[in-house]
Amino acid sequence: MVSVAETTHDTHPRTEQMAVIHRIFRTAFPEIAxxxxxxxxxxxxxxxxxxxxxxxxxxxLHAHHTTEDRNIWPRLxxxxxxxxxxxxxxxxxxxxxxxxxxxxxxxxARWRVTPTNGAELAAAIDQLTAILVEHLDDEEAHVVPLIREHITVEEWEKFGEDAFAKFTNAQKLIATGIMVEVATPEEASWFLDPLPLPIRIMWRLQGRRKYAAYIRRVRGARDHGLLLRRLGPSVNRLGTSLYRRSHGRVGGTAKGCPVMLVTVPGRRTGTPHTTPVAYFDYxxxxLVSGTAGGSVAEPQWFRNLRATGTAHVEIADREQDVKVDVxxxxxxxxxxxxxxxxxxxxxxxxxxxAGRIIPVAVLTPAGDS
Structure with missing residues (x-):
């Protein structure tokens, strides 16, 4: 879908992409262990x-290091x-x-046939992770600034294209999904925006769904939130009504966490929707998180938060407008x-x-209303 270097940044290569690629390795190997x-x-x-x-x-990882060994180190x-x-x-x-x-x-190779040496394999992955973390920290601190100054935009793009070309189409889809998962929306745009429109449409319509199915299999996750999604509107309306009538005495906690009502306009319709949400003072x-009870899909209320940037919250009998930062x-x-x-x-x-990274947003009060 997208290579490591398909965007440019002024007259220098966008070396910030390197941190995103490194983040994949930083998170993937501990997860696999x-x-x-x-x-x-x-x-x-x-x-x-x-x-x-x-x-x-x-x-x-091998392809990434080979590209550096053959193309970047000699030039530096x-x-x-x-x-x-x-x-x-x-x-x-x-x-x-x-x-x-x-x-x-x-x-x-032995474990995948007869998985009795799991502890030994996991320990070896932990050792690899420790080596990688030390290396990636060192590289980002001392080499990435040199790449920015001494590698041209054209070279940077070519290195990424060559490395990505080694993947099959199925592997490119997986790589793109992993990148989107670990990246912020802005970082993901560095990789996705330069793609031709038909490819971007294909990713949105098919790629994301196929990647989600693949990574669920890897993580052994099932969609436990399906029933909640089907019942969601009715449950939300009932919970919201009870919360407001009792000023939070009913429905004011869930599994030991305090609950607020979050009202945010729908990202497509603009119609306000109110949802009871667990929160944490910070x-x-x-702090609110899009857990959706462990559903594989991010909850609609959190998607709306992403889109609007502001919301209205109710805690007991107190109401506030808040600024949203995911x-x-x-x-x-x-x-x-x-x-x-x-x-x-x-x-x-x-x-x-869920088999996904649960997003977290900070709600900053704009003042009591």
Missing amino acids: DLVRRTPPTSPRRAEVVAGYLDFQLNG LERAAPTADVIERMERQHEAASEASDRVRELA DGTY LPRVDRDRIWRDVILPKAPSFVKYEQK
């Missing part, structure tokens, strides 16, 4: 699915000679990652880990059921 640990030793079919995804990520050595020690360090780190990857492949703001992935992960899960540990099950 967890999937391996949760795969029963009596489930070779399940192991085959997870191992296939592991192969995909390992192949992607030629054009930015004082950085020779940095490039040599990058090469050593690539070698270490390659050796760790080979060990993972060796263990995975430094004078409110958190980018890095901030979202930190807030999810450090704030939301400690207060609502059961939310981790929603993410596992």
Whole structure:
């Protein structure tokens, strides 16, 4: 669908794309290690699915590093000679990652047939992740700025196109889906907007759905939110009515979390919709998350929040207008880990059921109304 370098930024390559690609590896391998640990030793079919995804990520990592070794490092050595020690360090780190990857492949080959060595495989993936995190941090701090200064826009685009061309069409779809999942909307636009219109339409109409089905299989997720979606409008109306009549005494908590009413206009119709939503107080703001009870689909109320940027909330008998900021992935992960899960540990099950990253938004009061 899209390569690493299909957009430009002024007269320099858009090297911010590198952080997005790195984010895929930073998140994918820890997730796979967890999937391996949760795969029963009596489930070779399940192991085959997870191992296939592991192969995909390992192949992607190999292609990424090969592109750097063959195309980027030689040019930087030629054009930015004082950085020779940095490039040599990058090469050593690539070698270490390659050796760790080979060990993972060796263990995975046995595990996918008879998944009894899951703990050993997961530990090897953890070791690979540790090597990668150190390398990616180093590269982003010391090499990416050099790429921006010494690699041309045309070269940057060509490197990305060549690397992406090595994928099959099915693999390109998976790679695009993973990129969209880890990227912010702005970051995703760097990759998607330059595509021809027919391809963008195909991605929206078919690609996203096919990727969602694929990644659900990988994560072992089922659509537990289907019934909730069917009953949603009636449940919301009843819950909203009881909440308002009782000033939050009825329906004011859910699974130990406080509940607010969020009113936001529909992104297509403009008609206001009100939904009871669990929230968390955070430094004078409110955090809300689009769990949808573990549904594979992001809830409509959260999609509307994304589109409008403002909302009206009711907490007990107090009403406020709020500004909406949907958190980018890095901030979202930190807030999810450090704030939301400690207060609502059961939310981790929603993410596992949904097979998607649960989005988080910050609602900042604009003043009491």
